[in-house]
Amino acid sequence: MSTTSANNTRLPDVITDGTGRRINLLDYKAHNIRASWVLMIVTFGLLAALGYGVARAYDPALAVVGVAIAASVALLQNVGAYWFSDRLMLRVANAREATTDEHRYLVNITEAVAIGAGIPAPKLYVIDSPALNAFATGRTPEHAAVAVTTGLIDKLDRQELEGVVAHELAHIKNYDMLFTTLVGATLGALILLRDLVLHSMRYGRRGSSSGNSKGQGVVTIVLLVLLIITPILATLIHFAVSRRREYLADVTGAYITRNPEGLASALEKIATHHAPELKVSESVKHLFFTNPTKKLNARNWFATHPPIEERIARLRRL
Amino acid sequence: MSWIILIILIVLAVVAVSLYNRILTLENRFENAWSQIDVQLKKRNDLIPNLVETVKGYASHEKEVFDRVAKSREKMLQAGNVPERAEAANEMTSALRSVFAIAENYPDLKASENFRVLQEELSAIESKIAYARQFYNDAVLQYNNAIETFPGVLVASLLNKREQVYLEIPETERQAPQVSFS
Numbered sequence: 001m002s003t004t005s006a007n008n009t010r011l012p013d014v015i016t017d018g019t020g021r022r023i024n025l026l027d028y029k030a031h032n033i034r035a036s037w038v039l040m041i042v043t044f045g046l047l048a049a050l051g052y053g054v055a056r057a058y059d060p061a062l063a064v065v066g067v068a069i070a071a072s073v074a075l076l077q078n079v080g081a082y083w084f085s086d087r088l089m090l091r092v093a094n095a096r097e098a099t100t101d102e103h104r105y106l107v108n109i110t111e112a113v114a115i116g117a118g119i120p121a122p123k124l125y126v127i128d129s130p131a132l133n134a135f136a137t138g139r140t141p142e143h144a145a146v147a148v149t150t151g152l153i154d155k156l157d158r159q160e161l162e163g164v165v166a167h168e169l170a171h172i173k174n175y176d177m178l179f180t181t182l183v184g185a186t187l188g189a190l191i192l193l194r195d196l197v198l199h200s201m202r203y204g205r206r207g208s209s210s211g212n213s214k215g216q217g218v219v220t221i222v223l224l225v226l227l228i229i230t231p232i233l234a235t236l237i238h239f240a241v242s243r244r245r246e247y248l249a250d251v252t253g254a255y256i257t258r259n260p261e262g263l264a265s266a267l268e269k270i271a272t273h274h275a276p277e278l279k280v281s282e283s284v285k286h287l288f289f290t291n292p293t294k295k296l297n298a299r300n301w302f303a304t305h306p307p308i309e310e311r312i313a314r315l316r317r318l
Numbered sequence: 319m320s321w322i323i324l325i326i327l328i329v330l331a332v333v334a335v336s337l338y339n340r341i342l343t344l345e346n347r348f349e350n351a352w353s354q355i356d357v358q359l360k361k362r363n364d365l366i367p368n369l370v371e372t373v374k375g376y377a378s379h380e381k382e383v384f385d386r387v388a389k390s391r392e393k394m395l396q397a398g399n400v401p402e403r404a405e406a407a408n409e410m411t412s413a414l415r416s417v418f419a420i421a422e423n424y425p426d427l428k429a430s431e432n433f434r435v436l437q438e439e440l441s442a443i444e445s446k447i448a449y450a451r452q453f454y455n456d457a458v459l460q461y462n463n464a465i466e467t468f469p470g471v472l473v474a475s476l477l478n479k480r481e482q483v484y485l486e487i488p489e490t491e492r493q494a495p496q497v498s499f500s
Contacts, residue, residue: 108442115354116449118347118457258452 032175036182040078043186046230047074047193053223054197074189081185085177086137086145092284093135095125095147106153110146110165117169117256122146126153131278132270134289136168137177144172151275156266163253163263164289170252176245180287183238190234194227242286242304250311254318264315271308337473344464348457348482352400355450355485359394359407362443366391369436373417376427380420386413404485407447414440451485458482 047070055066100107107124114121122138125147132152138144146168148161156164171177254260270290278292286304291297297305305311370384390410397403418437421427428434462481465474 104438108438108445112442112445112449115446116453118351118453 029173029175032179036175036179039179039182039186043078043182043189044071044074047071047189050193050223050227053219054193054227070193073192074186077185077189078182081181082139082178085181085184086139086143089135089137089284089287090125090145090147093127093147093280095127098124098126098148103153105158106148106161109158109162110169113162113165113169113256117166117173119144119169119173122169122172124148126150127278129278130275131292132156132273132275133278133292134164134168135284135287136171137287138172139178139181140175141172144177146172149278151273155269155273159257159259159262160266160269162257163259163266166253166256167249167263167289168253170249170256171245174245174248174252176249177287180242180245183234183241184283187231187234187238190227190231194231197224197227236301239286239302239304243306246305247311247314250315251318254315260315260318264312267308267312267315271312333469334473337470338477341461341464341470341474341477341479344457344461345479348454348461351450351454351457355407355447355454356403358443358446358450359403359410362410362440362447363391363394365436365440365443369414369417369440372430372432372436373421373427376424376430377420383413383416383420387417389413401483408486411444411447414444451487455484458484 048067051066051068051070053066055062055064055069098106103124103126106126110124111121119141122136122141122144123146125145127133127147127149129149130151131149132155134146134148134152136144136146146165148164152164153161250263253263257263267290277294278288280288280292285291285293285296290308291303291305296303297308299307299310366387370387373380374384387410390406390413394403394406394410397406421433421437464470465479466481
């Protein structure tokens with residue numbers, strides 16, 4: 001009867017990451033919440049500064065207005081992301097609510113793993129697709145949701161499905177979605193600001209062209225370069241953070257089930273499975289268990305997930 | 319001079335309060351973990367009469383197994399404290415195992431929808447118990463560490479906090495892993 005993978009073998013609860021930094025798996029949530037605050041404050045400051053700079057470059061009298069606009073954009077983005085990202089994500093992924101009658105197996109597994117993770121069982125959704133994938137969303141464990149493709153339920157055995165669910169619950173437990181969503185919102189704000197400035201430069205062209213000083217021209221150019229580079233840089237950082245976070249969720253998931261092999265074997269099935277790619281917007285692909293676009297699971301700057309083989313290898317080394 | 323003493327006292331008080339809070343938090347955690355287990359144990363006990371009726375319909379002469387289940391259930395209902403309930407729970411787990419083992423000999427029983435639903439439910443409960451026990455043991459480990467190491471031990475001894483025992487995994491679960499009924 002014990003088809004579950006839970007047992008009392010001890011796995012290390014403190015691991016060392018690639019750079020030699022020690023990470024306490026049981027306390028990663030605190031780290032993420034701190035990082036989220038820092039990120040929010042930095043974004044806020046950055047956008048305010050940019051707003052100030054941009055406005056000032058046109059007309060010193062408008063500087064305050066620029067700050068105000070940029071600050072409200074940042075605030076709206078963050079608050080919006082905080083409250084609505086989960087519903088938006090479920091909508092975008094075409095997920096429908098899982099019922100106990102139809103998906104008893106999935107419901108039971110998730111409830112069990114949630115007990116092991118020490119968080120409330122999340123709301124469950126399914127995505128009708130033969131692709132093998134899953135994602136978690138929601139700002140706190142109390143508001144969390146997990147969505148799983150029907151292909152995943154059909155193709156994985158109980159231990160493998162437990163592994164994938166545990167990986168998703170690890171994201172929830174660690175408050176990964178809070179952080180990821182904020183990064184996404186920041187990125188959105190930066191891009192918005194960039195487009196705004198580019199747009200106004202093209203059509204507005206007032207103030208600076210009359211050129212009362214050379215300095216102002218230089219400022220404008222520096223600002224422009226900054227505005228174009230920052231979103232790219234932010235994207236790259238975002239992806240790097242995302243790759244690292246996937247490893248962490250794997251390890252935490254393995255810790256929750258005490259069974260790295262279940263998750264490793266699920267990843268193996270996903271790597272060798274041939275099904276049409278899950279069709280979702282580019283902007284949410286990093287939120288999935290593996291990136292729906294296979295080549296974005298790689299070891300390069302533009303990949304959101306580490307190579308699947310590498311994830312398997314790391315799990316098997318535990 | 320008196321300023322320095324005052325500051326030291328304040329710092330000590332802050333440290334003591336935060337240690338106290340941490341110990342209470344950890345204590346709550348394993349107590350909640352136990353109640354998670356208990357909820358599942360009660361659910362399982364409630365499903366048993368239904369299971370026995372269903373199996374009896376196909377395998378009425380397997381008296382020994384039914385007696386064993388009935389005894390474990392009785393014991394479970396009477397058990398009061400944590401170690402007693404844990405022990406009764408382990409007995410129940412192995413009694414149920416024997417029910418599902420004899421079911422293998424009755425194809426009609428195995429094919430019945432009622433039995434299949436009960437089997438999935440009980441197997442899910444079993445899995446939840448296993449996870450809850452794991453979480454309980456983790457919580458106990460954290461608690462024990464907190465009250466036995468410096469500086470927590472100072473506060474813990476004042477509060478008379480004692481080391482908690484881990485829940486044992488039943489022998490049967492260790493020996494016979496991963497039997498899939500699906």
